[in-house]
Amino acid sequence: MTIRRRTIVVVDDSLAHLAALRGLLQNSAYRVLTCADRAQAHELIQSANPDLVILIVRSRHERDDETVAPVPSTRLLVCLSDAPQVKSMAPEFRRRGCDVLHMPFDLRDLAERVDALLDNVGAVVSHSRLDPASGLTGDLNPA
Secondary structure, eight states: OOOOOEEEEEESSSSHHHHHHHHHHHHTEEEEEESSOOOHHHHHHHHHSSSEEEEEEOOOOGGTTTTTSOOOOOOEEEESSSSSHTTTTTTHHTTOEEEEEEEEHHHHHHHHHHHHTTTTOOOSSOOGGGGGGGGGOOOOOOO
């Protein structure tokens, strides 16, 4: 029996954050597609039909309804910066059925949230013990 790898699309304009999140999620046996261009993110999401989209939002103008438009059978995890004008967007995203995580957050918290959203009981990596050499420990800061 073949187990299908869950697909996650990560949208963020920070290449360093995309690389860190890709490494973390691939270590958990997910197929990870990244996009640093919000204009292209909607097309990628439509074509990849992912199980989960992680959208990093650092400013109010990054809200972009085209990017976060509902995609059938896709969960959306929105990571919001701690800037007051962005933090205040959380209720709107929750009303739309999105899960919300506030930055800064520990990458283990993100990994556990992703596993819970995708019900990934067979995650390969123990998130309570990330390898410090991987550079994936600590917080993902909005800077």
